Structure formats: structure tokens, C-alpha cells
Amino acid sequence: MTLEASKVTFGYRDRPVGTGLDLAIAPGSFTAIVGPNACGKSTLLRVLSRLLKPTEGAVLLDGKAIAHQPSKQVAKRLGLLPQSSIAPDGITASDLVARGRFPHQSALRQWSRADEAAVRDAMAATGTTDLADRLVDELSGGQRQRVWVAMVLAQQTELLLLDEPTTFLDIAHQIELLDIFAGLNDEGRTIVAVLHDLNQAARYASHIVAMRDGAVYAEGAPAEVITEATVEAVFDLPCKVVPDPVSGTPLVIPLGRAQRHR
Amino acid sequence: MRRHLVLRVGGRASTRTLLRAFAVTAALAVLTVLAAVIALGLGEMRISAVDVVRALVSDAGTAIETVVVQWRLPRVLLGVVFGAALGLSGAVFQSLTRNPLGSPDVIGFDSGAYTGAVVSIIAVGSTALVIPSALAGGIATALAVYLLAYRRGVHGFRLIVVGIAVTALLGSVNTYLLLKARLWQAQMASVWGAGSLNGLDWSDARNGTLVVLALLVPLLWLGRRLRMLELGDDAAAAMGVAVEPVRLALVVVGVSLSAVVTALAGPIPFVALVAPQLARRITRAPGVQLVPAAVTGAFLLVTCDMVALNVPPQALPVGLMTIILGGAYLVWLLVAQSRKELR
Numbered sequence: 001m002t003l004e005a006s007k008v009t010f011g012y013r014d015r016p017v018g019t020g021l022d023l024a025i026a027p028g029s030f031t032a033i034v035g036p037n038a039c040g041k042s043t044l045l046r047v048l049s050r051l052l053k054p055t056e057g058a059v060l061l062d063g064k065a066i067a068h069q070p071s072k073q074v075a076k077r078l079g080l081l082p083q084s085s086i087a088p089d090g091i092t093a094s095d096l097v098a099r100g101r102f103p104h105q106s107a108l109r110q111w112s113r114a115d116e117a118a119v120r121d122a123m124a125a126t127g128t129t130d131l132a133d134r135l136v137d138e139l140s141g142g143q144r145q146r147v148w149v150a151m152v153l154a155q156q157t158e159l160l161l162l163d164e165p166t167t168f169l170d171i172a173h174q175i176e177l178l179d180i181f182a183g184l185n186d187e188g189r190t191i192v193a194v195l196h197d198l199n200q201a202a203r204y205a206s207h208i209v210a211m212r213d214g215a216v217y218a219e220g221a222p223a224e225v226i227t228e229a230t231v232e233a234v235f236d237l238p239c240k241v242v243p244d245p246v247s248g249t250p251l252v253i254p255l256g257r258a259q260r261h262r
Numbered sequence: 263m264r265r266h267l268v269l270r271v272g273g274r275a276s277t278r279t280l281l282r283a284f285a286v287t288a289a290l291a292v293l294t295v296l297a298a299v300i301a302l303g304l305g306e307m308r309i310s311a312v313d314v315v316r317a318l319v320s321d322a323g324t325a326i327e328t329v330v331v332q333w334r335l336p337r338v339l340l341g342v343v344f345g346a347a348l349g350l351s352g353a354v355f356q357s358l359t360r361n362p363l364g365s366p367d368v369i370g371f372d373s374g375a376y377t378g379a380v381v382s383i384i385a386v387g388s389t390a391l392v393i394p395s396a397l398a399g400g401i402a403t404a405l406a407v408y409l410l411a412y413r414r415g416v417h418g419f420r421l422i423v424v425g426i427a428v429t430a431l432l433g434s435v436n437t438y439l440l441l442k443a444r445l446w447q448a449q450m451a452s453v454w455g456a457g458s459l460n461g462l463d464w465s466d467a468r469n470g471t472l473v474v475l476a477l478l479v480p481l482l483w484l485g486r487r488l489r490m491l492e493l494g495d496d497a498a499a500a501m502g503v504a505v506e507p508v509r510l511a512l513v514v515v516g517v518s519l520s521a522v523v524t525a526l527a528g529p530i531p532f533v534a535l536v537a538p539q540l541a542r543r544i545t546r547a548p549g550v551q552l553v554p555a556a557v558t559g560a561f562l563l564v565t566c567d568m569v570a571l572n573v574p575p576q577a578l579p580v581g582l583m584t585i586i587l588g589g590a591y592l593v594w595l596l597v598a599q600s601r602k603e604l605r
Contacts, residue, residue: 046496049500050499051496051499051500070502071499071502071503071504072501072502073502074502075500075501075502079500080496080497080500082494082496082497082500083496084494084496085493085494085496085497086360086492086493086494086497087493088492088493088548088549088550089548089549090542090546090547090548090549091548091549092264092548095264095548099489099490099493099501100501102486102490102501102502102503103501103502105486107482107483107486108274108275108276109274109275109276110276110277110278110486111268111270111276111277111278112270112273112276113270113273115276133264155501
């Protein structure tokens with residue numbers, strides 16, 4: 001399944017973000033979108049997931065304009081983990097995950113065997129099976145985020161778009177979540193994630209898109225994109241890039257004022 | 263462990279509900295029927311429950327049957343139907359606004375309807391045009407509040423704040439109109455303003471029930487989308503819900519459910535506010551619970567009307583009874599809230 005933005009111009013009425021942007025998501029890839037705050041990476045993800053309509057150009061899902069397909073049909077193939085979601089008061093983890101089955105349900109078919117199996121599998125894949133009967137309000141940040149991921153997984157889509165899935169989590173929970181995404185990617189799902197940590201992006205992603213000012217500045221394999229020159233150009237941050245001693249992927253070491261003048 | 267009740271018919275149809283919510287709602291439905299039977303037996307002519315049921319199932323043509331079926335049944339039936347309509351309307355608004363204070367009264371519907379009614383009474387000098395003008399006033403106000411609160415979509419909190427402001431404005435308009443009106447006009451308006459099921463007959467019962475049933479059809483479709491909207495606009499949209507059109511449709515259906523009641527009985531306050539919250543607490547189910555809210559509303563209105571009609575020395579309009587109930591509920595809500603914050 002391919003997802004492609006073709007010459008999209010997008011933004012909000014009073015604040016244009018990007019113009020004529022092209023981006024193709026390769027099937028089976030783990031694409032990380034990186035860039036400074038307000039560079040338009042989350043907005044681009046909203047465009048890719050049809051939440052924001054581009055003013056020009058189109059987003060194509062398998063070559064067909066996503067805007068012209070029934071939204072519920074798209075939801076069976078493309079799932080999105082938004083930056084912020086709201087858990088209804090008093091909902092349990094398993095009930096929340098069950099809501100991810102909406103695109104597969106109808107007025108008559110509200111809880112099929114397939115729904116039940118999808119929820120069970122999604123909770124197993126995210127390690128949330130034991131949390132099934134717990135109230136979402138009472139979970140820790142890391143557990144809660146895994147439950148939200150399970151809800152998107154229950155949608156059973158080949159494509160997963162994740163908007164800053166690791167923000168607000170401590171480092172151990174960030175890695176735990178990224179490992180889950182890597183596992184899903186190994187099983188054949190295409191993943192597109194907006195990430196803040198360049199080193200994590202370099203380690204987990206197969207393809208990196210670096211954005212600046214609403215445009216794609218560079219894209220390619222981590223070793224091609226995460227270079228001293230590109231990071232400095234995109235983030236205005238001088239740095240050194242060395243091989244990660246564990247994975248061999250690029251490791252960014254930022255230079256603060258003290259290190260620059262040495 | 264929360265247990266669910268799952269019902270499947272072949273591979274085609276299936277549904278799931280929390281066992282507790284189902285049991286509590288069913289019990290409340292039985293209580294509502296019991297209350298209705300008791301209400302049918304009360305009044306100047308007391309009739310035993312057995313005779314009431316006999317009059318309902320057979321057509322013996324006796325005096326008892328005339329009293330029960332012709333005189334009292336329309337009122338009790340409308341108590342059930344209108345109570346359910348108000349409960350649903352409140353549940354829709356509380357879910358949309360994510361606020362236990364959300365209800366059609368809060369976004370200005372009732373005060374708009376009252377303004378419409380007062381204007382028509384003063385202009386025409388009778389209650390002939392009260393129904394259409396109250397509806398026009400209520401719907402115009404609700405739409406105005408919706409549009410004033412619209413900025414890149416409608417958000418619950420803004421809807422409530424704008425609703426409170428508009429309600430306050432209309433309140434002063436209403437007071438001004440009543441002060442300017444002649445005494446008998448002001449009296450007529452006040453009687454209408456205290457919602458009551460008095461004097462409703464079979465044609466009202468038929469019309470009211472049909473309209474409410476007709477509104478249930480879109481609500482069946484919208485209800486599942488309402489549950490998705492609870493997760494936030496982005497999550498709902500990502501799962502294929504057309505957020506803004508669905509929200510507008512929900513506002514229209516919610517206001518309409520409330521409008522039918524106001525048109526036939528005048529404004530009956532607080533049922534829409536209290537029923538969904540009560541339903542949530544007794545079912546302990548998450549989010550909006552449309553069916554439990556409807557059953558709770560029906561039970562509340564039938565019971566309140568029965569008490570208002572039979573307990574005080576002189577029969578009171580049910581609107582007064584629900585105000586007392588609503589006031590008690592608000593006090594309790596505030597106390598519970600402040601306790602929670604102190605903890």
C-alpha cells in the first residue's frame with residue numbers, strides 16, 4: 001500500500017505552512033519525520049491522514065485521491081495516533097481499545113467475533129492484556145500511551161501514522177514504545193512517525209524525512225540524512241555526528257556554546 | 263472484572279453492552295412501568311393497579327376505562343416519552359460539551375423558546391401561536407449560540423460559555439417584556455412558562471410520540487459517532503467520523519428532542535440535565551449512555567408528574583417539581599465536586 005503527497009499546499013486559513021510539497025511513503029518502510037518545532041511536521045501528518053485538506057495538490061492512497069474515498073473505508077487501511085486524545089471518564093483499557101473497531105462496525109454489526117479477536121491481538125502486541133480491566137485514568141503515562149496505541153492497532157490498518165508518540169514519556173518508556181513499533185514494522189506494517197529525538201529516529205527508522213519551514217529539506221536513509229551539515233542547516237544547531245557504538249547508526253552530539261569555542 | 267453481555271445473531275448482527283448497565287437499565291424500565299400504572303390509578307377517582315391493567319388490556323367500555331385510557335393515559339404516556347426525549351437530549355449535549363452542565367437549556371433553547379412564546383402572547387393576545395413561535399424562538403437561539411461559538415469547529419466549553427451569556431441576555435429581555443405586558447398577558451405567559459403536562463389529550467400524545475420516534479432514527483446512526491467524538495476530534499476523524507457535520511446533526515437532533523417537549527408542554531427544566539448524570543452513576547458505564555439516560559428521564563418525569571399532581575393540596579405543574587429536583591441535584595453536584603477537590 002502506498003501513501004503519497006503530490007504537490008500539496010497546506011496550512012490554516014491565517015497561517016500557510018507548506019507549498020507544493022511532494023512526499024512518497026514506501027510500503028513497508030519505517031519513516032521518521034524530524035524537524036524543529038513549528039516546521040510543519042505534525043501538520044504534514046494531519047494532511048497525510050486526511051484530517052487537514054490541502055488547499056492544492058492531493059494525498060494519494062494507492063494512487064487514488066484520499067479525499068474522494070469514503071472516510072470510514074480509509075480508516076480500515078490507515079490508522080492515526082493523534083498527539084492528544086481524550087479518554088472518556090470511567091472507561092477501562094479494553095473498552096477504549098474496543099472503540100478502535102469503529103471503522104469495521106455498523107448499526108447491525110456492533111461486536112463481531114472479528115472485533116473481539118482484533119482487540120485481543122492489539123492488547124497482546126502492546127503488552128496491555130493485563131491492564132484490560134483497569135481504568136485508563138488510573139494508568140501511568142507509559143501504560144496509557146500503550147493502550148492508545150492498542151486502540152489504533154485494533155483498527156487493523158496496514159499503515160500507521162504516529163504523531164509524536166513518545167513525547168512526555170521517560171526514556172525507558174520511549175524505547176519500549178519504539179520497540180513495539182519496530183516489531184509492528186517487522187510484521188509488515190508501514191509506519192510513519194513524527195519524532196523529536198534524532199538518535200532514536202536514526203536507530204529505528206529506515207527512512208528519514210527532515211523538514212524545515214514547511215518543506216522537505218532532505219530525505220533518505222538515516223546515514224544520508226543525519227549528517228553534521230544537514231542537522232546544522234535544519235535545526236541551526238552545530239553538532240558532531242559519530243557512529244552509534246551499539247547500532248552503528250548516526251549519533252548526534254549537539255555542541256553547546258561552551259563546546260563550540262573550545 | 264467488568265462483564266459484558268454479548269448478543270450475536272449469525273455473522274450479521276451483533277451487539278455488546280456492559281452487564282451491569284443492562285441490568286440496571288432494565289430494572290429502571292420496569293420501575294417506570296410500575297410508576298406509570300400507579301399514576302394511572304391516582305386522582306380524584308382512585309383505581310387499583312389490577313383495574314388499571316384490566317382497563318388497559320381489554321376494551322370493556324366501562325367508566326374505569328374512560329378515566330384510565332381516555333383521560334389519564336395520554337398524560338402518563340407523554341410523561342414517559344417526553345422524559346425519555348429530555349434524557350436523550352441532555353445526554354447528547356453533555357457528551358458534545360464534555361461537561362455535566364451541558365444541556366439544551368444551557369445553550370439557550372429554553373429561554374429562547376420562552377421569549378418566542380411571550381412575544382406571540384403579547385402580539386396576538388392569545389396562546390394561539392405559542393407553539394410555532396416558541397419553537398422558532400428556541401431553535402433560532404440555539405442556532406445563534408452554535409454560530410457564535412463556531413471558530414474552526416465548535417468546542418464544548420465555548421458552546422456553554424456563549425450559551426450562558428445569551429441565556430442571561432434573553433432573561434433580561436423576557437423580564438422587560440413581562441413588565442411591559444398587560445397583567446393578563448403576563449399571567450398567560452407565566453402559566454406557559456411553568457412547563458406542565460396538564461390538559462394534554464390523545465392527539466397531543468400521538469403527535470408527540472411520533473415526532474420523538476422519528477428523531478430516534480437519526481440518533482441511532484449518530485449515537486455511535488457521538489461515542490467516537492468523545493475521544494477527541496482528531497481520533498474521531500481518523501476513524502472515519504465526519505466531525506463537523508456529525509456534530510451539527512447532533513445539535514439539531516438534540517434541540518429537536520427538547521423542542522417537541524417545549525412545544526407541547528412548555529419548558530420542563532432540569533430533566534435533561536439530571537437524567538444523563540444519574541444514568542451514568544447508576545450504570546457505572548463510561549461516556550454517554552443514551553439508552554440509560556432515556557429510561558432515567560422517563561422514570562424521573564413520570565414520577566415527578568405523579569407527585570406534582572397528587573401530593574400537594576393543589577396540583578402543581580411538573581416543571582416546578584423538576585426545578586426542586588434539579589436544584590437539589592445541583593447542590594449535591596457542587597458539594598461532591600468541592601469534596602473531590604479538597605481531597
